[in-house]
Amino acid sequence: MYSTEEQTTRTTGEVTELDQVEYPLMEDFYTIQGEGAHTGSAAYFIRLAGCDVKCWWCDVKDSWDESKHPRVKTGDIVKRAKESGTRLAVITGGEPLLHNLEPLTIRLRQEGFSVHIETSGSSPLSGHLDWITLSPKRFKEPLDEVFPYVDELKVVVLKKKDLEWAEKNAVKCPKGTRLLLQPEWETPESVNLIVEYVKKNPRWGISLQTHKFMNVP
Numbered sequence: 001m002y003s004t005e006e007q008t009t010r011t012t013g014e015v016t017e018l019d020q021v022e023y024p025l026m027e028d029f030y031t032i033q034g035e036g037a038h039t040g041s042a043a044y045f046i047r048l049a050g051c052d053v054k055c056w057w058c059d060v061k062d063s064w065d066e067s068k069h070p071r072v073k074t075g076d077i078v079k080r081a082k083e084s085g086t087r088l089a090v091i092t093g094g095e096p097l098l099h100n101l102e103p104l105t106i107r108l109r110q111e112g113f114s115v116h117i118e119t120s121g122s123s124p125l126s127g128h129l130d131w132i133t134l135s136p137k138r139f140k141e142p143l144d145e146v147f148p149y150v151d152e153l154k155v156v157v158l159k160k161k162d163l164e165w166a167e168k169n170a171v172k173c174p175k176g177t178r179l180l181l182q183p184e185w186e187t188p189e190s191v192n193l194i195v196e197y198v199k200k201n202p203r204w205g206i207s208l209q210t211h212k213f214m215n216v217p
């Protein structure tokens with residue numbers, strides 16, 4: 001759980017103002033959380049545009065260039081999320097922490113959403129977040145200030161070196177953090193590596209991109 005100070009002072013009465021704040025949005029969609037500790041739950045995904053990390057194997061490279069995507073008002077995003085019926089929102093990207101998430105997360109919370117984030121931790125936290133999934137990247141390392149708030153560490157694995165990277169990040173996370181290894185989708189040989197590693201190091205678990213098996217977004 002992460003919350004900025006302002007939450008206590010900012011309550012209702014600012015809805016109209018907050019709803020005007022715009023974010024570069026690649027897409028928003030209602031689907032099943034396919035990865036991590038909340039796999040299988042219906043969730044409304046909000047994919048903000050822009051990324052400063054640029055992993056070569058990223059499965060959503062179209063999100064990187066913010067200028068290719070429209071700026072959409074918070075009010076419109078929240079309205080569509082509400083219409084979905086779920087009260088679980090996942091903010092992802094791109095790298096969502098490139099943007100100040102205060103307005104969007106306040107409004108989602110006001111409408112009863114539990115707000116989750118998928119982040120590389122390359123920029124400071126902002127907003128009000130109920131579940132933080134950190135997926136650290138060597139290409140741009142997470143900021144130290146992010147680690148105390150992490151709920152789930154989800155490391156993408158291609159080769160052995162990534163397991164060392166996983167351990168290096170795990171020591172910085174709070175006690176009780178869910179530790180997950182996720183095979184890079186186009187590197188099937190990483191699955192064996194992960195299976196053997198988790199059998200030897202059972203504090204780690206496996207996260208698969210189940211939405212790709214199910215053929216849903």
Ligand SMILES: C[S@@+](CC[C@H](N)C(=O)[O-])C[C@H]1O[C@@H](n2cnc3c(N)ncnc32)[C@H](O)[C@@H]1O
Nearest residue numbers: 057058059093094095118119120135183184185
């Ligand atoms: C597209 S990223 C967006 C959020 C943020 N930029 C991040 O990297 O956490 C969402 C999740 O997908 C993972 N991911 C991206 N490409 C992947 C791939 N080819 N195989 C497996 N996981 C991937 C990321 O590590 C991250 O956990």
Ligand SMILES: Nc1nc2[nH]cc(C(=O)O)c2c(=O)[nH]1
Nearest residue numbers: 032033034035092118211217
């Ligand atoms: N179904 C589904 N689950 C996901 N979990 C994390 C995703 C992401 O791209 O952040 C993702 C995604 O793109 N689709």
Ligand code: SF4
Nearest residue numbers: 051053054055058094
């Ligand atoms: S940080 Fe996330 S969105 Fe950015 S390139 Fe890496 S996986 Fe893709």
Ligand SMILES: [Mg+2]
Nearest residue numbers: 059060092217
């Ligand atoms: Mg995805």
